[in-house]
Every structure is written in C-alpha cells, then in structure tokens.
Amino acid sequence: MKKIRIWDITKTDKGCQFSIGAADYLQLKEPLKKCGMKLVILRKTGLPFFMFRYRKHYSFVAGMLLAASLLQIMSMFVWEIEVDGNSYYTDNVIVSYLQGNDVYVGCRMSKVMCDSLEQKIRKDFDDITWVSAEKSGTKLIVHIKENDGDNVAGKAKSPSDIIASSDGVVESIVTRCGTPLVKKGDEVKTGDVLVSGEIVLYNDAKEPTDSCYVQADADILVRTSIQYENTVQRGYKCKIYTGKKVTHHVINVMGNVAELGLIPADYEKYDVVTEIGRLRLTKDFMLPVCAGRRIIYEYITEDGMHSEEEVTQILTDNYENYLNKLKKEGIQIVSDSVKIDITDVNAGMSGSIHVVMPFKERRSCDVRTVD
Template sequence: MFVLLMRYLKGYLRICVTSTSPERFLNLCRNRGILLWGLSPHGRDYEMYISIRGFRKLKPVLKKTKTKVTIEERFGLPFFFHKYRKRKMFFCGAAGCVMIVYLLSLFIWNIHIDGNQTRTDETILAFLEEKNTVHGMLRKDVDCEQIVKDIRQQFDDIIWVSAYVKGTRLMIQVKENSDTITMPATEMEKPSDIVADKDGVVTEIITRKGVPLVHAGDEVKKGDLLVSGRVEVLNDSKEVIGYQYQTADADIFVQTVCPYEEKMERAYEKKIYTEKERRKYYLKWNDIKVSVGTTKNQYQHAERLTEEYRWTLGEHFVLPVSHGMEREREYRLQKKLYGKEEVQTMLSENFHRFCGELEKKGVQILENNVKIHIGQNLATAKGTLTLIEPAGEQRETEIIEVEQKTEGEQ
C-alpha cells in the first residue's frame, strides 16, 4: 500500500516498448537501476510501467538498443496538477476545505455515553455541562481524569468510569452497580413475615429464614400468613420464654386461576394517503438552521415525518453540521371492518404475547381455557389460565412482649 502511494505521489507512466532486442533493453535498464514493473506482451511489443525519474534515464538505453518507446498513459499527482494548473480557484477551495476540516478537528462535537442503564444520557450530560464539559469545547481543554473523578463523586451507583477522546468525540464508558439495593438499611433490618398476595393452592415452599406455616397442598387466601419472621424460644419445659425476630425469606409457589379478557372493536379507521404533501429542507449548524420550503398547510389530517443526518468524516470525526427534511403528508380516514381471520390473528398474537410476558416472570402455564368469540361489531378473547406462579409479599412482624416470671412464681 505504501509503495502504491509513493508511486502515485511521484507519478508514473505506462509505456509501450518496440525493440528488435527487448532482452538487451531490459538488462540495460536493470544495470542502470531503472525500475520497471507490470511487464506484459502486446503483440510484438511489450507494455510496462515506469516512474518519471526512470523515464528520464531511458535516453542512452534507447539509443544503444535502437528501441522505440511510446507513452500510453500517465498516472499520479504531478500529472493531475499539470492538467488543472489553470484552475486556481479549485486548488484554493481544496486548500480552504482542508483548513476548515483541520479547524473543526480541534473541537469536541459529540459526547458519547455508553453502559448507563438507570441514568439517562441527558442526566449525565446535564451534570457534565455544570462542569463546563460541553459540545463544541476545544479538545485540548478536555480533562479526562477530572471527568472520571467528577462522575464517580456525583453518582454513587456508578462503580467504574472511563473517558477518552477519539477524533472529535468524547467517549465516556460507565458501569453501574447492578447489586445496589435501594431499601434503607433500617428497613432491611426490621423483622417481617411473608403473607399471600393472591388466592391459590400452595404447590411448593422452600424456606430459608423464618417459620413456615403452610405446606404443599394447602389452600391460602390473600393476606394469609405463609412464613413467620417470629421464632419461638423455648425452655426445657417447652414453654415460650421469648421470641427471636428476623426477616422471613422463602420461595413459595401457588397454583392460581387467572381470568383473561380482551375486547376488540372490528370497526377501525384506515389512513388513505393522498398525493398532496409539503416539504421543507434544512441545513443546521449547531443551533443555527437555514431552511428552504415550508410545511404550512390546511390539511384536515396530516402526518409529519422528519429525517436528519449528521455529517461525519469516518466513524469518530463528527462535524457540527447536519441536514434534513421535514414532510407533511395529507391523508384521509376511511372506515373499515376487520375480517374474521384478521381479528382471530390479532387476538391470538396479543394472547401469546401476554403468555410470553408471564413466562418471563417465572410463571408456568398449566392449562389454557381462553376462547375467541367474534361478533358482528365486537370480538372478545375470554377465559381463564391455570398458573403456577411465585407468591408472597413482605409484611412487618408484630412484636410480642413476653412477661418474664420471677423465681417465686416458678
């Protein structure tokens, strides 16, 4: 690649050599250090490539071997400049373009944030703006180490930050602590029970902390106590002398019956687009916007579409310039009626999507009794689902004071 670039910068020729002794011509060129490449026969002649410098050394070789050379084609930057030597404005414009690109490369035109999930880009950008890290700032003024420190100090849930400049982009990568618990420590330490949050039949219970009060096969109602966070302390006589309190923890699964119903009107309004539309084209430099055309109209119903494209040189050289188009397209509303097959398909897809969401939450579907009924104006998917799903919610444990007996009372 480098050799090809140097050849283009210095210029080279494709020549046709006519000689009675081509072998002698090639040997003399080799002895005099004249580089030839791309040699190929062309009838009784030979075609090859030679540099401009090598071509200038050919005269004594041609005279000695009685060889005739014809220039077939010229390549390279010297010939390009010679061809357009009278077009001064073209070269001035090219030089000006290079200068503008160089000046634009001195600034940061895009701040890219990656890895954030709970914190939005806007939140982090607003904080950086308070620290004078904004779009359009000089690259030399970017202090990546300070940016990392500021973000770590401001956001406690961000445990790792990386900041670096690439082209005209400031790349910020963060990693959030996914194990962060938002519940205050005082609330976590409070003893709690697990109570049923739905009606059903217990199919499985695995207790890690607390005292289980139900077993597999027991029927429970919403609000029933499932696992107690209060553990009795007994003496040798099996009498309760106190209680130990803890946060109950268990995996509880119950079989429930979930009603499902979805109604759908068969009548709907369909958009019928007309050929009328208004367009506006614009060129935008940061907050400065120059537009041509207008989208003002008197359409009764119209749909707006906006397309905008940011100018870039490569992946990381982002320019502060963008262009786009705004379009207002007229449409009219036409009343339609869904066919029976369409309604069947749409209600079925919605039901399967609902079942998929349940399965994502760890719910097992045992039985499906949902049926679709299609009327003249209304369609309904109605029935029940038999599920096995996690159950239980935390509730604060009631504290019971135990009266201590004296030695005389014992």
C-alpha cells in the same frame, strides 16, 4: 542495485507500458541511456501533481486548506454519544446524566476524561455494575452492563421483607437471607410476609436475646391466577392515502434546523415520514451536520367495521403477545380459561390464566427490640 519498483506492466504495439513512482522515475535516466531506450510519460497522477496543476487557482487552494482546517477543528469535538449495553436505563437517561456532568454533543474531546466519567457512572447508578467509556473519532461510546437482578424500583437498600403480591399456593422456596415464614404447599394471601428480614438471635437455652435486620433474599415460586381482559372496538377509522405528497429537505447544522421546501403541505389530514442521518467521513468520524427529508402524505378517512373473524384474530394476537410478555418475565403458564364475547359495538376476551410466578415484592421491616 537501484531497486526500482514498477507495476501494472502491459505490452503494447510500441513497447511496454507501466506505472512507476516519481522518485523511481528519476533513477531511470542511467539505465535508459545504457540500453538506448526512450521513456514517454503518458499521465501524471497523485496528490503532488494535482496540487501543482492547480497551484495558480488560488481560490481552489484556499478552499482545500480551509476544508482541511475545518476538519481538523471539528475532530476536536464530540459530535455523537452512543450508549451500548443498556436495558433498564434508556439512552436519554444516560445522555441527560452525561450532560449534567458537562459531557454533551459539541463539547471538546479534551474535556472528556473517560476514567473519571466511568467512576461517576458506577457511583451514581447502583444497578450499573460495569462501565467503559471510549473516544473513537468524533464519537463518545459508553459501554455499560446492568445488574441482572431486580430493577431499581424493586430494590431496597434498607431491611425489608418479601411479601405475597397476590393469593396463591407456594410451589417452592429457597431462602438465601432472612427468615422464611412459609413452606411448599402453604396457601398465602395478598400482603402476607413470606420471608422476614428479621433474624432473631438465641442463646444456648433457646431463648431470644436480640434481633438483626437484613434485606430478605429468596427465590419463591407461587402458583396463582392472573385475570385477563381485553376489549376491541369493532368500528374504526380507515386511512386511505390519496397519492399526494410533498417532500421537504431538512438540514441540521449544530442544532440549527432549516427546512427547504417550495410547496407548502396544505393538507387537512396527513402523515409525516422523516428520514434523516448524520454526515460522516468514516464510521466514527461524525460531522455536526444532519441532512435528510420530510415526506408528507395526504390521506382521507372512512368509517370501517371489523368482521367477527377480524376481531377474533386481533384479540387472539393480543392474547398471544400478552402470554409471550409473561414468559419473558419468568412466569410459567400452567393453563388458561378465556372466552371471547362479540357484540355489534365491540368484542372482548376475558378469563383467568393459571401460572407459577416468582414473588419479589418487598416491604420495609417493622424494626422492634427483643425483650
């Protein structure tokens, strides 16, 4: 049994038409002779036939070999660094750190040791609890997970107290570490110590014998007020686009930028929109070439004046965005009392927002000894 594979079989007026592999075609001679059939080749397709057809086009063959060599060489380098999972630390911070450790766009893939890179990042960034670096194609992907607690600026490694960041009334307090100095219902002033980082040790006679100092840790909710103020100018400059524009094509090859444009943009006032992307063969096989365009739009300005309805809507939208920002920070909105004042020149919204918010501000402990 020869197991000859054929596909795309169709019936024609002169017989049948089908596709067959080159190796299987050579095995058809004996069956065709036995059956008294004749086989006609209509078309040859595939890379071997393509290369054979152009075997005497030396420049074409040389170009193909050169392109294959260039792709092989480019696959040996990192052409894009992607950071995933970061929130507090920006992409620029992580990429700059990697550059300081000789990992940058254009470095050799073989120089990137993912295991040691992960250890360095965990060691140098206290708020990054998990790191995974992987090489995919010509891309280096750094997956990170940050600590869900306070941000870096709010953390203290040395012994510290938790203090009141504003006046208010304690709504609730749950202390995990340290000595609480307030309880629910107590009024506090700005700067008051709510949870002390000092823990006094007593003997059996209830006499203080020694002290130890820790980083105070507690969940404290305080009912307080936030003063809000926002001002909007009624007069503004209105952009009117003239419809004139100039397009320049941009090519960036390994950091070398070339801008191709025959017409200079001789506009007094204009906006620039840049559309540029990195060339790639596959999703992760990036090339060291970026291409795109810069579109320059001309505009003129005219003086405009917001109506009372418009400034009221702007102030209202700004206020709603501010409340949403507070909610994302874990602040509960209890009530508010704001008003809008509009004059011929500007409009403003001001007032108080009554909230229940967590207090996390820290201050170093005053270390002392117990006599």
